[in-house]
Amino acid sequence: MASISSLPILPIFEEAVSSHERELMRYLLRTTGDREDALDLFQETWLRAYRAYPALKAGTALRPWLYRIAINLCRNRARDRTRRARVMVSDGHELAERAAVTGSNDGAIAIGSAIKALPPNQRRSLIMRKFDGLSYGEIGASLKCSPESARAHVYQALKKLKTVAE
Amino acid sequence: MNQTMSKAAVNQELGDERTLDSLIETAHRQMAPRLARVRRPPVRAGLVSSPLGRLVVAISEAGIALIYFLDVPRANAADAIAMLQWRFDVMEDQPVVAGVGEEIRHFMAGNLAALVTPVDLSLIESPFQHRVMERLRKVPAGAVISYQALAAASGAPHGSRAVGNTMASNPVPVYVPCHRVIRSDGSVGNYGGGVASKLRLLRVEGFQIGEDHRVAAGAVLGHQRTHIYCRPSCSAARRADPARMMIFADSARARSAGLRACRQCLPG
Numbered sequence: 001m002a003s004i005s006s007l008p009i010l011p012i013f014e015e016a017v018s019s020h021e022r023e024l025m026r027y028l029l030r031t032t033g034d035r036e037d038a039l040d041l042f043q044e045t046w047l048r049a050y051r052a053y054p055a056l057k058a059g060t061a062l063r064p065w066l067y068r069i070a071i072n073l074c075r076n077r078a079r080d081r082t083r084r085a086r087v088m089v090s091d092g093h094e095l096a097e098r099a100a101v102t103g104s105n106d107g108a109i110a111i112g113s114a115i116k117a118l119p120p121n122q123r124r125s126l127i128m129r130k131f132d133g134l135s136y137g138e139i140g141a142s143l144k145c146s147p148e149s150a151r152a153h154v155y156q157a158l159k160k161l162k163t164v165a166e
Numbered sequence: 167m168n169q170t171m172s173k174a175a176v177n178q179e180l181g182d183e184r185t186l187d188s189l190i191e192t193a194h195r196q197m198a199p200r201l202a203r204v205r206r207p208p209v210r211a212g213l214v215s216s217p218l219g220r221l222v223v224a225i226s227e228a229g230i231a232l233i234y235f236l237d238v239p240r241a242n243a244a245d246a247i248a249m250l251q252w253r254f255d256v257m258e259d260q261p262v263v264a265g266v267g268e269e270i271r272h273f274m275a276g277n278l279a280a281l282v283t284p285v286d287l288s289l290i291e292s293p294f295q296h297r298v299m300e301r302l303r304k305v306p307a308g309a310v311i312s313y314q315a316l317a318a319a320s321g322a323p324h325g326s327r328a329v330g331n332t333m334a335s336n337p338v339p340v341y342v343p344c345h346r347v348i349r350s351d352g353s354v355g356n357y358g359g360g361v362a363s364k365l366r367l368l369r370v371e372g373f374q375i376g377e378d379h380r381v382a383a384g385a386v387l388g389h390q391r392t393h394i395y396c397r398p399s400c401s402a403a404r405r406a407d408p409a410r411m412m413i414f415a416d417s418a419r420a421r422s423a424g425l426r427a428c429r430q431c432l433p434g
Contacts, residue, residue, distance in 0.1 A: 007211065007212070007213055007222065007243055007247060007258065008243065008244045008247055009211060009247055009251075009256050009257070009258050010251060010256070012255065012257060013255065021190050022183070022186055022187070022190065025186055025189055025190055025193070026186065029189075035189070038189070039189060039192060039193050039196065042189075042190070042193045043193050043196060043197040043200070046193070046197065047197060047200055047201060047204065050201070050204065051204055053251075054248070054251035054252045058244075058247075
């Protein structure tokens with residue numbers, strides 16, 4: 001019988017990954033500083049790695065590949081967090097308490113008060129479009145105007161904010 | 167809001183391997199339902215030597231998922247394994263697949279009932295190809311069908327080329343008898359394991375095939391619905407729906423497949 005060792009079969013994923021699980025968890029705890037986040041990211045990393053495992057060529061090192069996935073997921077999470085925080089800060093409704101809590105971020109405060117100063121329809125259109133993600137048709141329907149003028153409201157609002165930001 | 171741990175707490179966490187292990191355990195427990203949705207079924211794979219050359223064979227819990235001819239030009243074990251791994255969690259297991267080699271050996275020695283292991287066609291994606299394969303599995307040893315007739319029987323009267331592609335991508339050759347599909351003109355056509363292998367398989371199954379690679383004159387036509395077999399020259403056979411016709415090696419094999427002789431052309 002011919003030798004079997006010539007078949008380029010990847011080792012079973014669970015077995016290959018189990019020796020890296022501790023250091024992965026340790027890494028995630030260190031980067032997030034939060035137990036729940038680390039638990040979450042560990043699962044996400046593990047599942048993504050499992051799904052993509054067949055793409056790995058036999059003989060490729062597993063550890064750096066695993067770390068790459070974990071690092072990317074950490075970055076994604078950090079980016080999403082800051083984006084969400086920024087939206088909350090610049091949203092007119094929450095501006096006051098936000099500013100009190102953070103006590104920093106002057107640019108965001110300036111934009112927040114600029115939003116407050118906008119004409120009502122421009123302000124509403126902008127918030128619905130940029131913060132709540134509604135379509136121009138939906139905005140038009142709620143403001144009793146056409147989608148085209150909803151778009152114009154948002155455009156004018158952004159134009160004013162831009163001068164504030166600069 | 168997250169309960170952010172203090173740096174000291176994290177360091178304590180890092181220092182304690184048991185906490186780490188229990189965290190990992192929790193993670194595994196929590197992701198179990200998500201993992202179940204994406205989990206690939208296991209398959210055991212190995213290399214088998216057979217009368218048709220070396221084969222990569224993979225067996226899932228449902229049956230044989232892959233038979234791959236290694237001794238043909240451009241064959242590449244790495245390609246076969248890579249394809250398999252997208253659908254299955256592959257594990258090396260020589261003893262399990264060795265049985266397939268045995269079955270093929272007995273089959274090639276003339277025991278046409280030797281191929282008993284079930285097949286798992288989950289490497290086939292398209293519903294049409296599944297239909298073709300199901301139809302093809304009803305063609306018994308000792309009979310052949312044309313690409314055209316198989317296409318018609320699978321609901322695509324003009325799909326003979328598509329049937330050809332389906333045969334070429336057959337994940338489980340020999341067990342799913344794609345060697346029993348020939349051209350409408352009676353020549354045997356091509357084979358993924360090499361034409362020589364196709365000829366050997368068909369000869370084992372009782373066909374007389376000469377140097378011209380054509381199915382010889384002793385063959386009779388069998389109708390799948392009426393279960394009647396005729397001489398190729400029979401006028402009744404010519405009127406019949408070609409999609410229902412198979413070619414049997416000889417009258418005896420048609421009879422053993424449960425067909426009766428035509429009363430018009432009396433094929434013996």
